Amino acid sequence: MLFKKIDEFENLEIAYVCDFSGGYISRNKQLFGNIELNKLNQFILEKSVFGTPIFKMGRGNKKLLILSGIHGNELSPQIANLRLMNELIGNDIDLSLYFIPFAAPKSSMNNERTFNSLDLNRSSHIKNSLSNLILNAVLDLGIDFVGDFHSTAINSNPGFESVFSSKSPSPESFLIANYVARSVGCDVISYDFAGSSYKGAVEDVCNLKKVPAVTCEVLCPFGNVVRGSVDRSYSQMKSFLDYFGV
Ligand SMILES: [Zn+2]
Numbered sequence: 098m099l100f101k102k103i104d105e106f107e108n109l110e111i112a113y114v115c116d117f118s119g120g121y122i123s124r125n126k127q128l129f130g131n132i133e134l135n136k137l138n139q140f141i142l143e144k145s146v147f148g149t150p151i152f153k154m155g156r157g158n159k160k161l162l163i164l165s166g167i168h169g170n171e172l173s174p175q176i177a178n179l180r181l182m183n184e185l186i187g188n189d190i191d192l193s194l195y196f197i198p199f200a201a202p203k204s205s206m207n208n209e210r211t212f213n214s215l216d217l218n219r220s221s222h223i224k225n226s227l228s229n230l231i232l233n234a235v236l237d238l239g240i241d242f243v244g245d246f247h248s249t250a251i252n253s254n255p256g257f258e259s260v261f262s263s264k265s266p267s268p269e270s271f272l273i274a275n276y277v278a279r280s281v282g283c284d285v286i287s288y289d290f291a292g293s294s295y296k297g298a299v300e301d302v303c304n305l306k307k308v309p310a311v312t313c314e315v316l317c318p319f320g321n322v323v324r325g326s327v328d329r330s331y332s333q334m335k336s337f338l339d340y341f342g343v
Contacts, residue, residue, distance in 0.1 A: 098237055100153055106137060107187060108154055114197065115230050116148035120206030128172045128205060131322050137186060138179055145202035149227070151234060152182065152197075155190025160239060161341060162195040163334055165246045167217045167228060167299055169204025170320045174246035174313075177330035192343060195240060201227055208320045218247075219297040228299050235308060242273065243303045243310035244337040246330055248317040258283035258329065261300060261312035263291035269309040270300075273340050277313060280336040281329065313337070 100110040122142045123129045132138050144150040163181060165174035178198040185194065199205050201212040210216065212227050221228035235243060249255055262274035264287060271287055278285045288294060291304035303310035313333040317326035 098234060103140070105140065109186060110153040111144060112151050113147070114149040114151055114234050115227060118149045118201045118203050118212065118227055119145060119147045120203035121146060122199065122202060122205055124206045125208050127208065127321050128175065131172070131176050131327065132179060135183065137183055141179065141182070141198060145199050149197065149200060149202065149231070151195055154182070154185055154194045154196070155192055157190070157192035159341060160193040160195065160241050161338070162197065162235060162240045162243045163246070163337070164197045164200060164231070164243060164299065166198060166200040166205050167245060168210045168247060169201050169212065170208045170210045171248040171317070172320070172322050173248045173315055173317045173326040174330040175199055175205060176322065176327045177334055178246065180327070180331055181334050190343065192341060194343070195238065197231065200231060210319065218299060219295065221299045221302040222297045228297070231299065232302055232306070235303060236306060240308065242341070243300065243308055244334065245299050245310060245312045246334060247312060247314050248319075248326065248330065249314040250318050251316065253319075255286060255314060258316050259286050259314050260284070260333070261286045261314070262310075263288040263293075263301060263304050265290045267291070267304045267307055267309040270304050270311055273309060273337065274311045276340045277311065277333055277336045280339065281332045311337070
């Protein structure tokens, strides 16, 4: 995976996870209407037309990934991820931060949970699925920790604000989940062994590959944004970074 420097933005690099997942984020009114149209966001949206872009900021041995959009209709974390990138750009960061704000731009464009009828959070163990390619990027780049940010609706699973993790085989997942949950004031949902209750979640498959990972959920109706939901997802991201001293 080859990262390219971007002339317009100091300290930002871009590569692509794949080139078959692109979409026009601007066609999703709920999503686009909540994105500030500044130079960086416009650049990210333009690049998302051609696939799943991954961005890098900072330099350091420790490598973190902030991931959102695994479910295209969960809008708050995708907007929060852009906000985080805007806040961090131009800063001196002594770790390597990777961002995938739109895991499946096509699904985000269509305000759809699935990508080509596949639930990306149940298919990252399936060779060459989009979330499997994201997992491969995590492994190829040597990313050490993954935060996967979602939203959940009342009466869906889990239906309340929470951080998922498993204690084994990557026990630090559980420590990160507790840290984030305590600092933002939400619940921890933990399993003894990753992937034991269902297969193919990005967080679980990372955990199984010895990359500690958490799934963070904020409460928000699918396909929509409500007051405070972006702020709460953003707080989860900040607290995930805070665990590592960013
Ligand atoms: Zn989700």
